[in-house]
Each structure stands twice: as C-alpha cells, then as structure tokens.
Amino acid sequence: MTLTKAHIVENLFAENVFTKAESAQIIETLFEIIKQTLEEGEDVLISGFGKFSVKAKNQRRGRNPQTGEPIILPPRRVVTFKCSGVLREKINHGS
Known part of the structure; x- marks a missing residue:
C-alpha cells in the first residue's frame, strides 16, 4: 500500500490531538x-x-526511445533522498 497525503492526515487525526481540518492544514504547511x-x-x-x-x-546526450533519434537533454535539477542510519536499521532489521 502506498502512503498518501490523505493517509498521513487520517493518522494525525486519529491521534485525537487535532481536528481533521487542522491535521490537513498542518500537513499542507509542512509539505509547502x-x-x-x-x-x-x-x-x-x-x-x-x-x-x-x-x-x-x-x-547530456540521449535518444528518443520511439524513434532512436539522438537528442540533447537539457541541464536540470533533481531531488535526491538519503535515508538516515536509524531508518536504514529499522528497514533492514525491523523495530
């Protein structure tokens, strides 16, 4: 199952600390x-x-996968993620 923004809001709401609207606003603000x-x-x-x-x-050089025609891909910025050692440990060995 994929964790969605709606699931995060529901889980925060389930803690009985915030209303559903407050939970949604907190998550939206965090992501923003x-x-x-x-x-x-x-x-x-x-x-x-x-x-x-x-x-x-x-x-860089690339190619159109449909035609095989070479193309130049423009420079761009990408987001990368590196997990912490704590998360890596939990993933590999459970809680």
Missing part, C-alpha cells in the same frame, strides 16, 4: 515548507528519517 526550501536549493534534514538534497544534472 519542504518544497520552498528545496526550490531555494537548500537541503532538508529530518533527524531519524533522512536528508533531501537538490543536485544539478548536466546537459
């Missing part, structure tokens, strides 16, 4: 802060979870 930080080229480090970074990709 993360997006803005990454847009500015800064890293997002969440202790015990991992680090999101923006990396620059250079222009």
Whole structure:
C-alpha cells in the first residue's frame, strides 16, 4: 500500500490531538515548507528519517526511445533522498 497525503492526515487525526481540518492544514504547511526550501536549493534534514538534497544534472546526450533519434537533454535539477542510519536499521532489521 502506498502512503498518501490523505493517509498521513487520517493518522494525525486519529491521534485525537487535532481536528481533521487542522491535521490537513498542518500537513499542507509542512509539505509547502519542504518544497520552498528545496526550490531555494537548500537541503532538508529530518533527524531519524533522512536528508533531501537538490543536485544539478548536466546537459547530456540521449535518444528518443520511439524513434532512436539522438537528442540533447537539457541541464536540470533533481531531488535526491538519503535515508538516515536509524531508518536504514529499522528497514533492514525491523523495530
């Protein structure tokens, strides 16, 4: 099962601390802060979870998979994620 934003809101609401609307607003605000930080080229480090970074990709040669025609792919920025040692340990060895 894929964890969606709606699932996160439901789980936060289930803790009986916030209303459903407050839970949705908190999650939306959190994701907006993360997006803005990454847009500015800064890293997002969440202790015990991992680090999101923006990396620059250079222009490169590629090809159109349908025609085989060579093309030049423009430079771009991509988001990478590196999980923390704590998360890696939980994934590999359970809680």
